[in-house]
Amino acid sequence: MKLYDSVRAPNPRRVRIFLREKGIEIPTVTVDLAAFEHREAAFAQVNPLRRTPALELDDGTVITESVAICRYFEEIHPHPVLFGRTPLEKALVEMWNRRAEFELFVPITHTFRHGHPGMAKHEVPQLAEWAEINRPKIMEGLALLNEQLSKTLFLAGDAFSIADITALCAIDFMKPTKTKVPDEMMSLLRWHQEVSSRPSALA
């Protein structure tokens, strides 16, 4: 199998961190988003949606969507468990992964893609008002996570999970939106320091 990967973009990083946590190494092909390699016909053969990451299996089957790729590896390489162990844990990991996506990752992405001049060629049409509607939602998403992390060690409870990976990649992608985690969100900052100090965070 091989992984189509890209640097700097947050979604490919989710998969890289996940694989590092699992201790899995696989061949990768780097797709240069800045050079629009993902929009070329050759890559559309791999993923018609022209996005990275994408995982190509040896029989040619392609799995796209970061979480679907991670779930595949969770199934074939269950330890360490990153999607929860019991039915309730699995549900809470799913819930917090989705909350990190919809309440935080999405508004960050929209603020960046619709508000950053460098994204004008990538997001057509760019709508500045949409970026500004999303900007305050970033703070609401951060507050939701901060509140949860005042009660639990990691997002979905006592164990590190894919929900933490999603939230970490989202927060580290806030930089180009010129927003940061407010100093008063101490639980979120405590957590961010902890997950950032894991070796996987370098991925």
Added chain:
Amino acid sequence: MKLYDSVRAPNPRRVRIFLREKGIEIPTVTVDLAAFEHREAAFAQVNPLRRTPALELDDGTVITESVAICRYFEEIHPHPVLFGRTPLEKALVEMWNRRAEFELFVPITHTFRHGHPGMAKHEVPQLAEWAEINRPKIMEGLALLNEQLSKTLFLAGDAFSIADITALCAIDFMKPTKTKVPDEMMSLLRWHQEVSSRPSALA
């Protein structure tokens, strides 16, 4: 346990169809979205994000996010399988469920919430340009599903799954956006007729 449910909204319907497919019956509490009951302080105690559906377990734990609720039931009541059986099936169900969400459900929701006069009190601020940017994306999402369904019986392969439930609820929610599946998308229409004829679709 009890399920906080709402009529007409597509996300609560995803859970109702899922439960009907599983043959599970549980007590429900109807939250009236038109009367803004989900915005009341009482419901914020259940789900701070003030959305339905939400599943309250007997110990008071609340699971939100439609897919997280469905995953909980998949774990405690595995048959019929709706999230895939093998590692690859599970990954492809995850992938197609997410494609149905991000490529179809999301543009339908944004076209509706930002474009329909009746949603002006629910979506603040409403941004008509954002609805119009999303409208053509609905057709792209439908085309992606149609292409897949020209090769497979159901979205993620030979077996009915949660991805089909998501796509069905999304498509049936296109009505208030005044869009419909084009006549030439025959594979999608064939599939829509099939999944709509299952008893669960009445949920």
